[in-house]
Amino acid sequence: MEILTAEHLTKHYGQHIAVNDVNLHVMAGSLVAFLGPNGAGKSTTIRMLTTLSQPSSGFFTINGKNRLKDMRQDIGIVFQESVLDSRLTVRDNLRLRARLYPDVSRQRVDDLLTRVGAAEFAKQAYGSLSGGQRRRVDIARALLNKPRILFLDEPTTGLDIQTRAVIWKILQEMREQDGLTVFLTTHYLEEAEAADDVYVLDQGRIIAHGAAEVLKQQYTHSELVVWPSQHQILTIPTNWHHHFDPQHGTETIEMPSEQSPIDFLSSQQAKIQDFEYHKGSMDDVFLALTGREIRG
Known part of the structure; x- marks a missing residue:
């Protein structure tokens, strides 16, 4: 009703x-x-x-x-x-x-x-x-x-x-x-x-x-930041967007689905030293839609 x-x-x-x-x-x-x-x-x-x-x-x-x-x-x-x-x-x-x-x-x-x-x-x-x-x-x-x-x-x-x-x-x-x-x-x-x-x-x-x-699925994406173990190169699907930061030794990967982080981390477990997962938020939705901060 x-x-x-x-x-x-x-x-x-x-x-x-x-x-x-x-x-x-x-x-x-x-x-x-x-x-x-x-x-x-x-x-x-x-x-x-x-x-x-x-x-x-x-x-x-x-x-x-x-x-x-x-x-x-x-x-x-x-x-x-x-x-x-x-x-x-x-x-x-x-x-x-x-x-x-x-x-x-x-x-x-x-x-x-x-x-x-x-x-x-x-x-x-x-x-x-x-x-x-x-x-x-x-x-x-x-x-x-x-x-x-x-x-x-x-x-x-x-x-x-x-x-x-x-x-x-x-x-x-x-x-x-x-x-x-x-x-x-x-x-x-x-x-x-x-x-x-x-x-x-x-x-x-x-x-x-x-x-x-x-809205979060439509207007945001989640990111996985990975610290590979020394001398290890991650195997990342070719259609995934990712960026390596040589200064910090981190690989930032845009996750295409909610299940992807679990599957990816499991498959690369032996090559990973540490990781952080940043899920898309309503702040990200707002900025994607309006292009400015909430208090702008």
């Missing part, structure tokens, strides 16, 4: 086209990564999909609904910047936000605080929290209305590795237990590795779409 459908979504400001004929099909319960360089139109698209901005043309539906009021019932949003009051306690912030929805009880607030691991600092002022703690509370705030789809606009920017891991563990549990759909924009491309679906946006247009593994 599709939880989000967008057809020919377009947004322009005067002569500038920020989003150009974007089509999206998001399945319920999936993790979708929406990637692109700065200025590609990601945030503009998110603003339209979360009903904060009207498309210039095209349309979209959330959970089969197309009326703004109805769609908003199924949407949760975690913005890049928090919308909570730094002076209020965590619990008071969430209880205040809960009043915006007719059916959100105090018990729902307490349950969410526990689920995101924020119960222990619920009595602290929001402004006194660390970045990771604040982000957990932001997620709880976005889930108050039991949304079907959660939009995360660069949710882990500036957080350390351990905190990012905790955030993703919480989100994965909610996907598994509640069937929550997660729509993500991120500058950390490793977060897109586990995505069920990836869209790459550049200059307002979708330039690639598919599962992360499929």
Whole structure:
């Protein structure tokens, strides 16, 4: 079942086209990564999909609904910047936000605080929290209305590795237990590795779409760096691309398939002193498609 459908979504400001004929099909319960360089139109698209901005043309539906009021019932949003009051306690912030929805009880607030691991600092002022703690509370705030789809606009920017891991563990549990759909924009491309679906946006247009593994197969290659034993010459198939570095004594081989490294290393075991295997990543996909770094 599709939880989000967008057809020919377009947004322009005067002569500038920020989003150009974007089509999206998001399945319920999936993790979708929406990637692109700065200025590609990601945030503009998110603003339209979360009903904060009207498309210039095209349309979209959330959970089969197309009326703004109805769609908003199924949407949760975690913005890049928090919308909570730094002076209020965590619990008071969430209880205040809960009043915006007719059916959100105090018990729902307490349950969410526990689920995101924020119960222990619920009595602290929001402004006194660390970045990771604040982000957990932001997620709880976005889930108050039991949304079907959660939009995360660069949710882990500036957080350390351990905190990012905790955030993703919480989100994965909610996907598994509640069937929550997660729509993500991120500058950390490793977060897109586990995505069920990836869209790459550049200059307002979708330039690639598919599962992360499929995109890596299409746009990257994996390399095997081998240190041959002294006076040994590797037997490399003539149709494989490879390069010998005499300064470091290494042979860099572009692998034509995922199984090739195992087969090759086994066949050349007696001639090899050491090796490193570099698998194609989402960073490589991004650079191959856009020609520049994610923060360019």
